[in-house]
Amino acid sequence: MNKVNIDRRHFIKITSLASGGLVIGFMLPGMQALAIPAFDCEFFQPGAYLRIDKKGKVTVFVAKQESGQGVDTALPMIVAEELDVDFKDVKAEIAPYGTLKQGEHDTGGSQSVLNMYSQLRNAGAIAKAMLIAAAAATWNIKESSCAADHGEVVNTISMKRIKYGDLVCQAALLPVPKKVTLKNPKDFNLIGKSEQRTNLKDILTGKTKYGLDIKVDGMLYAVAERCPVLDGTLVSVDDSAAKKIPGVIKVISYKATGAPMHVRAGVAVIASNIWAAIKARKLLNITWDEGKKNKESTEELFKTFAAKAGAKPQIDVFNKGDVSTYTGKNEITATYAAPFLAHATMEPVNFIASVKGDTCELWGGLQLPDWTVNTISKEFGFKKENIKVNLALMGGAFGRRLHFDFAMEAVKIAQQTDKPVQLVWERTDDIRFQPYRPANYHFLNAGFDANENLVAWQHHVLGTPVAYMTDGPGAKEAPEMDGADQGFCYDVPNVHTGYTPVDFNINRGWLRAVDICVNTFPVESFIDEIAQKLKKDPLQFRLSMLENRPDFKTGDGPGALVQSPARVAGVLKMVADKIGWNDKRKPNHYIGLATHSFIFAKSYAAHAIEIELLAPKKFRITRVVAAIDCGLVINPDGLLNQMEGGLAFALTQALKGEITVSNSRVIQDGFFSYELLRYDEMPPVDVYMIDSKEEPGGVGEVGLPTVAPALCNALAAAGYRPRTLPIRNEGFSWV
């Protein structure tokens, strides 16, 4: 018997994790398996990530938050691969909050597979080793005479088999091995083959519960009216009419908070049903003090950007060689711009909070639950251990749920009632009060030598940084330069890039593909523009600056990333080949290319988009070809779905997505004014994967950045170079 000292608090924590079952063999970091002398057990759980029951069914506890990107399938596949079980015997559950290390629940930056790959392989291999050890003991043979196969251990001498389910109680008694051998990737038989989503059937039958579908006993509902201007305050509210609506329980108000989440001052109607709250909200008569920053507009903001664009960037970001040698001689300059954008998840943000004395319980979808808990603890004075979080499936996130303004609001509201309250954002709230993707503006300058070789590249990015909102004005992390910093992939001898932050009084946040998407549009448009002006082939012009350039690191520190121009070139060649770049174009058909490295997710993608010009500035997208190199692919069909969907998401941005501001108020208030791509606007798309043995990279965001520049380069080939997204604003139309 393997005795383990375990203090009472840990023991309680462990048993409480079991949701009714006895946890055997639960391992905390640095601890041996907890062995309990029973001889029956419910299941075997060697660690936080998986559990095997006596029928051999495997539950994988998914650390990363599912919002459509498919972590509930890709991550379990990694476990199942090393465990050697059939995927039909595997189900996914959200890893309960509190069972993992700080930061492990964090979901963003296309990092889920990247971060979890080794750990989950290890977890699967440990469980398998323990099951094999249990079988070896049963047969009294060496472990090396046993093999795992489809959820069974095989005695390779007698060829007898024992099912995993029949071994779990014995395996649970064994010490957890410190080191296990992982499979050789060439022996993978699950990773690399397409699997359907683990919760597919529930989605198709309406059984899936998203945050908005959760009901807590005695729960009330709230909707809120918020100050139209950020950081404004409430002066007075007349709620007499609102309170007459049947079902309304009370009307409360709450104050604004500053960084990091910028909750607006609000007045919430709490009711027994959402409809009553929605109706009553319309009857509130509120006077706000909008503060002094209530006259800002995007029109003025873009004028400010334009005025500052030609000046030196406020913050130097990347310097290589000496661009000044070439400044003023033989130059091409260009500007590009893109607006604020809203995430517009189909499930509007919502959150349930219940406050009882000094404890607080929360239910909802969060991409960064640790930051949420830490901030709520600090802001409201709850001890962290008194905040219980129940994570929920998200109906889309795209970065919206990295922010938790709605969770803080829910706590503010729940503090003023004795029952749990679900705060529901109506769609108008969702579009008007977002943490918006920053507006941005770019000034680029290219210099040439006497032989028309590109020898100097300058890129001045102007933007309204997210960090000014999360960290306050003057934040050090202001420059949003991924895609235009040390990782700049084209081999140009002299490069200078820099950033100028401009503050603006609406909240900002991270949106899918973040600044790589922001900066790839100008970079890939400008490269194309240069090729066009020099009358060079845009494909060959790019390849000449990529193909022969060795991989390089973006710095010396621990955060340095590796850039691989050859892989940037690889995806570009793939799309050019597949769309028939060198073939003769059909009449009025034009092709645009764009490529990039989604550097921090270790993935590379390119697009080739063909348009048919129907009339001046009027076009149809006839074909889209995408290529991705994300290293080893876990679930190919999941990857294809992300790339296809990423195209739709990015086309919304290229064609029509735009948030505008007047008097510090967002003008758009729903899908009629903030339009998304529609079914009949989806072009045909083919996605190709580069066969790679590199470690797996991320895929959730990689399909976005090259869509807008590829489309714009096609339009430029047709004679119309777009400079501003969405291109609708430049008079383009499409069918």
Place this chain on the structure above:
Amino acid sequence: MPGFSLNINNKQYSVEAEADMPLLWVLRDLLDLTGTKYGCGVASCGACTVIMDGDAVYSCQRPVGACVNKKIITIEGLSEDGSHPVQIAWQKAAVPQCGYCQPGQIMTVAAMLGKNKKPSAETISSAMSNNLCRCGTYHRIKEAINIAIEEINK
């Protein structure tokens, strides 16, 4: 509060609600049929689509008072086990990402095919273009519709 008798998924339900409460909230809040989704409340996204007397309708636009004596089908009642041809097609094409809009998409297609087993491309486009999917699964929705059409015409 007034009472209403509703026929939902071939079952009779009695609810007490204000007559102007949209069917969407009756389904979700009063009957716990949460498969029908709230997306906008103003007929701009299609997430709340249900079938009423054979037509795809936005449940956010139908006051409960106008739903009496109607035959209402929600995603929960489209089939008992996900075996409706449209659901099977959706499974074959592995359509969903987040899945939130998919009940509305499926109900729209089921209603369309219930009336017309061989819809033209134009009919499909016009039926589908008001159902938004932010994940952008339109490519697969198109594929799934084709699979469903093929299946029901066998």
